[in-house]
Amino acid sequence: MVKLYGFASSTCTRLVALVCKEKDISYELIPVNLAKGEHKHPGFVANQPFGQVPYIDDDGFILYESRAIARYLIKKYPNQGAPLIPSDPKAEALFEQAASIESFNFTAFVAPIVAERVFNPRRGLQPNEERVSELLANLQPKLDAYDLILSKQKYLAGDSVTLADLAHLPYGTAFYGAGFAEVFESRPHLARWWKDISNRPAWLAVKDGA
Amino acid sequence: MVKLYGFAYSTCTRLVALVCKEKEIPYELTNINLAKGEQKDPSFVAVQPFGQVPYIDDDGFLLYESRAIARYLIKKYPNQGTPLIPSDPKAEALFEQAASIETFNFSAFVSLIVAEKVFKPRRGLQPNEERKYLAGDSVTLADLAHLPYGTAFYGAGFAEVFDSRPNVARWWKDISNRPAWLAVKDGA
Numbered sequence: 001m002v003k004l005y006g007f008a009s010s011t012c013t014r015l016v017a018l019v020c021k022e023k024d025i026s027y028e029l030i031p032v033n034l035a036k037g038e039h040k041h042p043g044f045v046a047n048q049p050f051g052q053v054p055y056i057d058d059d060g061f062i063l064y065e066s067r068a069i070a071r072y073l074i075k076k077y078p079n080q081g082a083p084l085i086p087s088d089p090k091a092e093a094l095f096e097q098a099a100s101i102e103s104f105n106f107t108a109f110v111a112p113i114v115a116e117r118v119f120n121p122r123r124g125l126q127p128n129e130e131r132v133s134e135l136l137a138n139l140q141p142k143l144d145a146y147d148l149i150l151s152k153q154k155y156l157a158g159d160s161v162t163l164a165d166l167a168h169l170p171y172g173t174a175f176y177g178a179g180f181a182e183v184f185e186s187r188p189h190l191a192r193w194w195k196d197i198s199n200r201p202a203w204l205a206v207k208d209g210a
Numbered sequence: 211m212v213k214l215y216g217f218a219y220s221t222c223t224r225l226v227a228l229v230c231k232e233k234e235i236p237y238e239l240t241n242i243n244l245a246k247g248e249q250k251d252p253s254f255v256a257v258q259p260f261g262q263v264p265y266i267d268d269d270g271f272l273l274y275e276s277r278a279i280a281r282y283l284i285k286k287y288p289n290q291g292t293p294l295i296p297s298d299p300k301a302e303a304l305f306e307q308a309a310s311i312e313t314f315n316f317s318a319f320v321s322l323i324v325a326e327k328v329f330k331p332r333r334g335l336q337p338n339e340e341r342k343y344l345a346g347d348s349v350t351l352a353d354l355a356h357l358p359y360g361t362a363f364y365g366a367g368f369a370e371v372f373d374s375r376p377n378v379a380r381w382w383k384d385i386s387n388r389p390a391w392l393a394v395k396d397g398a
Contacts, residue, residue: 050315061303063303065307065310066310068303068307068309068310072303075299089282090271093271093278093279093281094273096281097275099278104275142260145259
């Protein structure tokens with residue numbers, strides 16, 4: 001069984017758990033206590049030099065970076081669960097386009113907003129609202145482009161759900177719940193897409209903990 | 211021939227040009243004048259809804275996002291130039307790991323510094339000394355994707371960030387002296 005070294009409520013740990021659920025892959029979560037700084041311990045850093053969760057141990061094969069883990073598992077088990085990465089070359093290229101959109105036009109802004117509004121208060125720190133405003137101002141036109149794309153197709157890479165859609169869920173859900181629901185709901189096609197992906201049974205199964 | 215719609219000095223346009231050189235793929239650059247805001251013109255946005263360079267037109271197939279374009283071209287021409295993306299499943303997984311490191315542990319910070327020229331100390335790159343490149347012993351797209359922003363960053367007064375770390379310095383010297391990069395670093 002895949003051993004998932006992570007933290008049940010971490011965004012990136014839940015992305016890997018989500019993909020396992022979508023692909024019907026059983027996994028064993030081995031908790032890494034972030035509050036105690038276990039992800040910075042020498043034993044952890046020996047496997048993950050950046051000191052970040054999660055990583056997997058798949059029968060001795062060690063791999064980190066949640067999106068890389070997700071791709072590895074999706075390709076290892078092509079014949080079970082949702083496909084999530086197309087194999088036709090042009091469809092695959094459009095998936096890669098959507099995956100890059102997620103990284104550079106969504107998460108690049110949403111993750112630091114979540115860090116300010118959700119993670120900082122947990123650590124007793126005040127959010128830097130000036131930074132939040134700047135990030136949100138940069139995000140808004142990107143989401144207009146999302147709304148345009150999603151007015152023409154069901155998902156970000158075409159008419160089938162892919163990993164590129166799912167990768168929005170952990171940070172996107174935290175962002176939605178941190179007072180930014182209107183950012184989605186004010187854009188009809190974005191709202192329709194978000195409602196679709198955020199209600200997938202696999203996400204409902206892991207959204208509150210891997 | 212691949213039509214590359216971009217700007218000769220843009221970091222992301224040069225990443226695509228770099229991969230074309232590595233893979234010996236001829237391309238034709240169609241200049242988009244960013245100073246005039248041509249990337250926000252309706253005809254451009256109809257193809258690239260985010261209004262960003264570059265995109266390609268490969269015999270009618272339109273694709274944007276430089277790393278997605280790079281992957282598409284690398285996979286389309288597997289038998290010429292440098293491989294850049296391994297096909298063995300575990301080697302490919304380590305390439306994907308390295309590609310994510312580039313995005314989330316390098317460019318996420320370096321592109322902001324390059325944009326703002328404000329140094330914000332963050333986590334550094336810690337290469338595995340046992341490996342020549344970020345995904346193993348062969349150069350991959352994950353290494354090359356560091357070059358456009360990394361070179362601008364290096365030249366903006368941050369050479370020491372690389373040169374103070376012997377393994378990072380060795381790796382940087384290696385990839386930044388590849389003939390394909392020397393051919394396009396000053397313009398696609």
